[in-house]
Amino acid sequence: MSAVVSLNQEKEKEVGVIGAGLVGCLTALALQKKGYKVILFELRQDPRLKSTKEKNLRSINLAISDRGIKALKYVDENLAKKVLDKVIPMRGRMIHDSKGNQESQLYGLYGESIKSIDRGYLNQELLNEIDIINKSGVGYPIEVLFGKKLINLSFLGEEENPTVTIVDQSSHQEQIFEFDFIVSADGAFSATRHYLQRYVRMTFKQEFIDTCYIELSIPAGPGNSFLIDPNHLHIWPRDKFMLIALPNQNGSFTSTFFSSWELAESLNTDTKILNFFKEHFEDGLKLIGEDNLISSFKNNPKGSLVQIHCNPYNYKGKAILIGDAAHGMVPFYGQGMNCGFESLRILLEMLEKNNFNTEKAFNQYSKERHQDLEVILKLALDNYNEMSHDVTSIVYLMRKKIDSF
Ligand code: FAD
Known part of the structure; x- marks a missing residue:
């Protein structure tokens, strides 16, 4: 597995990343390490600010599995180490029956585990990592703009560069940015996806x-x-x-x-x-x-709970959807974020393989990634039946699933 290094030998390219959730933050970090100049837009305020933290008192946690950890390591081994320091391994399911009995069903024979992590902590750790990179002076700093919402996207001029309209959530002032390309991780109800559909014959199902x-x-x-x-x-x-x-x-x-x-x-x-x-x-x-x-x-x-299916995920080499924006899924397989991280790793590998020709890489990604994503969306839905019912039946004992809830 190769770590991300600055391989982008082309002219300095400016990239807009939309959404500073889990997938957007990791995307911004990864692209910066590839040598791109990144601006990251997030409609909410910085979750690390005291005022924002107080508004967000709920403590949602997630299961991070091998799929997600592999992608974190691919982007930055040290970041993965920091994240893994704060997880609790879950080596199996504990089934509580209606009489109060508990039965442990291990995920594997050799201590294999999925890991519980605080979602807020992970998001903040990714944002802290951006600050660390920016202070290090290595590569271009990542500009993170909070309270900025994408409200329009078009592709202008001969080069068809993506032009995004961003509105400041406090002043309501609009600003227009032009990029060489954008990567959009603005979640299951992605605004980018909506505007992209004017340009791409995208099959879409919500x-x-x-x-x-x-x-x-x-x-x-x-x-x-x-x-x-x-x-x-x-x-x-x-x-x-x-x-x-x-x-x-x-x-x-x-x-x-x-x-x-x-x-x-x-x-x-x-x-x-x-x-x-x-x-x-x-x-x-x-x-x-x-x-x-x-x-x-x-x-x-x-x-x-919503499942998002779309295809293709890109417009030429100019815009691509990633994470829940491209493949939001129900949480029963515990793979939404993990799969979003994996999508990023695969996209980065395709960029490398195609010598950073975004058109070739994005087209290849849409073509080759789609089938795997459809399978995982189906598994996510199927696992609801497994978790709510099959785990209590003899059928379960005939099967074994690792890397899922
Ligand atoms: P999001 O987390 O939705 O982030 C999108 C970001 O974009 C947000 O910060 C949003 O404010 C911003 N944004 C939106 N619109 C705009 C705009 N117009 N302009 C600018 N910014 C914008 N996954 C797992 O892997 N393991 C689990 O155990 C797990 N458990 C889950 C449990 C539940 C109950 C649920 C609901 C989900 C669970 N998931 C789990 C799924 C996981 O939460 C998502 O897959 C993951 O958060 C997706 O990350 P994302 O960055 O793609 O999108």
Whole structure:
């Protein structure tokens, strides 16, 4: 595996990266290391600012797996090391049945694991890495512009360079930027994708599933101890709905409840919420606590789940979609971010192979990556049935899956 080094021998090229989420930040870092001059636009404010942190008190965590770690290492071994210092390995699933029994199902025979990581920490670590690169004086600094939203994209002139209109979220002033090319990681509801469709005959499908998720939490025990085994991904599978929990460094677990929208919306009083959890997740309720459950269930947003299919992902060598913007997926395979990171690694490899000819690299990427992405989207959907139902059945024992929830 080769580390990313400055191989871009062409004239200094300016690249716009849209979206400073997990995939956008890693993309900006990787392209800077390739020798490009990068501007990164993010519609929200810097998540490291105190004011922003307070608004974002929820502690979503993610499972990072081999796919994602390999991409992090490809971009920067040291960054991968820093990230891996703050993860909790989950070596298997812990299945909680309705009687409160727990059964461990290991992911592999040799301690293979997926790793629980705080999403906010990972995003901030990627932004900190950008600051480190900028201070190092090696290569062009990455300009990060927060509070800036892409509101239009067109391709102008003979060279058809991407021209993006960006609006400042506070002053509402618009600015126009022209780039040699853009890489867009602006999430499942990508504005870039919308504008790109005026230029690309893009097949596109947005598929909502009838599942709602609500984030809950299991507090730490005395002295920041874990109340259940920290080295498992805990699942309470109940066929049509389920609860999961992933460990955090401070002894707590972030837990997520998944169900149909109808069920989630029918649990609209304290009594209904409590009775439902008493009936189906008695041991889970004891861990979460009654007051905590009611307040989280009522106050935390109810999230929808969507799958994004599109093809091709690029417009010539001028613009390409990556991450959830290109292949948003339901979270049941734990691969949305991992797959976004992998897409970046593959794109970088194709740029190298094509001597940084973006048109050839982007076309090759769209052609060769599509089928794999469609497979992983299908696996993500299939894994909901596996997690909510099959893990409790004998069928599961006949199969073995590593690198997934
Ligand atoms: P996003 O994280 O959506 O980032 C997009 C960024 O673009 C945002 O910062 C946004 O503010 C910005 N933006 C949007 N529009 C504009 C605009 N017009 N102009 C400028 N900026 C813009 N994945 C895993 O790998 N493992 C897991 O365990 C896992 N668990 C999950 C659990 C849940 C409940 C959910 C919902 C998802 C989970 N995922 C998981 C998926 C993962 O969260 C996503 O795949 C990942 O966050 C995608 O990263 P991204 O950078 O492509 O998009």
